[in-house]
Ligand SMILES: NC(=O)C1=CN([C@@H]2O[C@H](COP(=O)(O)OP(=O)(O)OC[C@H]3O[C@@H](n4cnc5c(N)ncnc54)[C@H](O)[C@@H]3O)[C@@H](O)[C@H]2O)C=CC1
């Protein structure tokens with residue numbers, strides 16, 4: 297029997313990430329070749345014309361899995377009965393800005409959308425926040441949706457995970473698909489901590505294969521932390537196709553399953569590793585059926601602990617900066 301369609305919302309649907317995301321969702325890249333989807337597309341009133349063009353193109357693809365589309369500028373309509381939400385719509389940064397500079401411009405979007413999710417979405421909705429600063433925006437959305445479990449929310453740290461995997465694979469001379477147990481801890485910002493201490497390929501530790509701790513500390517970690525800025529510098533616009541790809545990877549692993557592999561996801565802390573409850577912190581997890589299992593009790597040596605504290609402190613500062621919005 298044919299599966300019933302899954303309702304998927306994408307915000308910022310007329311933007312550049314959405315343009316690389318929506319078509320892949322409709323093609324089956326997210327939920328597989330036998331799962332029909334209905335797309336709920338949200339953007340601002342002044343973008344409805346452009347969004348109409350995106351919908352024309354979706355029609356012109358004749359995707360067999362696309363069972364319907366809704367276009368709207370109203371968050372509650374967009375989130376009505378959705379199973380999955382990609383919260384992409386927000387202002388991107390330009391050259392010379394940090395992602396947290398967007399906090400003022402974007403934070404309010406996520407209080408409004410959190411409330412709308414609270415009112416309209418399915419109770420087991422799975423929401424990925426992509427719009428920057430992603431961790432704190434996800435925290436705002438989660439706090440604005442008190443009737444939904446914190447487990448309904450995550451922030452995108454997968455792009456950093458994928459970037460780190462690619463860079464390590466090239467350095468160690470292994471296939472990127474063979475890399476396991478790589479971790480991105482903390483915030484999607486230059487303070488993030490890409491941690492290779494447990495990473496392996498074909499049963500061999502990558503730190504041993506590379507054998508260069510100075511490269512890890514002085515090249516690998518800062519390059520991954522600043523990769524988004526490097527793309528903006530080169531392209532004149534922030535990452536779009538790679539961001540859409542990472543969004544698909546993160547939600548597919550969350551909802552369909554990571555097959556026992558560790559993946560990095562920013563999820564609401566349950567107090568593990570000393571991270572205050574609720575902070576959206578990148579951690580290693582396995583996932584299946586929309587449920588996340590945190591990898592616990594990994595040892596943090598002195599260097600790892602110092603990196604961990606830097607990114608945690610930044611998230612605490614961001615939380616303090618938006619506290620007034622949640623009153
Ligand atoms: N977490 C991550 O790894 C990454 C996050 N990003 C972030 O994703 C966000 C979107 O990036 P792009 O698609 O490149 O930007 P874009 O400017 O091309 O598109 C953003 C879209 O969002 C819409 N929008 C703005 N406010 C909205 C609201 N309240 N409701 C619905 N739609 C709204 C805009 O009208 C626009 O169509 C930015 O904040 C960017 O920094 C980008 C790359 C990676």
Ligand SMILES: O=C([O-])CC(=O)C(=O)O
Nearest residue numbers: 389428455524525534535
């Ligand atoms: O750097 C940006 O502003 C866009 C982004 O989050 C990334 O590419 O990692």
